[in-house]
Amino acid sequence: MNIIEIENLCHRFADGTFGIEGINLNIREGSFVVIAGPNGSGKTTLLRHLNGLLAPTAGMVRLAGIPVEQNLLRARQLVGMMFQDADSQIVGETVYEDVAFGPHNLRLDHRKVKRRVLNALDVVGLRDFINQRPHLLSGGEKRRLAIAGILAMEPKVIVFDEPFSNLDYLGVKQVLQHITALHQSGQTILVTTHDLEKIIAHADRMILMHNGKIIRDGIPTSIMAGIEAFGVRTPCSFRLGLEVKSWLS
């Protein structure tokens, strides 16, 4: 079953330039999709249409069969989004408050909110930081907190916008571990990146974007050849003709 259906999606910015143009895409439930492309290729613009943060100039996005604009609250509950800058995403004064922000917006009662928050913090391993102030967390911990904030909304799809930017090796491994664990638990995962090296071993589908359009779409191994012409670096293992290895192995 397709959880996301995108039909002829276009977005034109106020200055007249196209952010994305003629996007047609179906994402199957439970899949792990990497959206690659250089800066300015339209990856983030595309993602922001999935939960109605941006309204399309033309075309439509359907989530589990229902157009996004028909029910924005449902769209935002179904599609959890992790932004590039985790610091801007964290709104609570403490870790608990931040994770509870989403459930409070859904008007859940305090017992349910607490259960969701504790579950989410357990998943990302931040239970011990529950009273900590978020600005004191490390970069990797902030990303994990952002993931917990999304998980507390119990979404079906989780979208990660450049999840590894500004992270050290350990931070990348921790975030990658959580992304793969979420995929294994049945979540649909969409990851945008311009650095395929860290994530490609786990993806079952890759979409290449350039100048706001999808130019390649398929299994990573089958569409990897020549992607450097579109501003995306080919992972080492592909260059050397070796087996693709996970950063977690």
Place this chain on the structure above:
Amino acid sequence: MAELTSFSYQAGDSLLHRIDVRFKILFVILISLICLNLYFAGLAILTSLLLGLILHARLSLISGLKELRYFLILLCFIFVARVLSTDGTSLIDLRFSSVSIQGFHNGILVCCRLTIIVILGFAFISTTRPATIKAAVQWFLKPVPFIPEKKVALMMGLILRFVPVIFHQAGEIAEAQKARGVENRKNPVYRLTKLAFPLLRRTFERADNLVAAMEARAYTENRTDPELVFHKRDWISLIAVCFLSICMLLL
């Protein structure tokens, strides 16, 4: 990022930690007002009570006082202003004014009062979760017409959350400019504008991202209300504070 201030919540389970935040706000207002009318005997009793409570709550008063170093400079100015502006029996004659015994007495009294109010604020901030302060503000503003209490509470929360981030950003910009020799420019206005513009631009960009992030998490004004419950100990402490206040005023 390092800890920015010790004027912040310190977890604990003391009486100060457990009193309902609405009562605590009421006590801070009440005691501050009374403090402004107390003399040395009353101030001494209030200080000992306050220090006792701070010790009981295991708060780090020394690190809190370290944060007050800039406040001490302000106190010095206030003291000097009081000393020079109060008439009375002359102690030292200066060319433009004179230092009087009454001025000296008055200056010390005002400084003591202000210091106690600040220590009171320290005790309040250190024993109260920011989320409950936000909830209390929402509760107090609920009956006030034309004020969107939930919006005000959210704005308060966001300020508490983002002030350290903005400070950190300002620090980063200042360091980047030092690395490019801004210290060679002696004009403070030039240096301030070079710091302020990038900081403002970055803060507005961050605000844009924040709005998107909040919308992505289904932000609505109609959210789950915060949970605040009155307990017996809150009413007992209210009676105790009122009784002590009257006693101190009568001293």
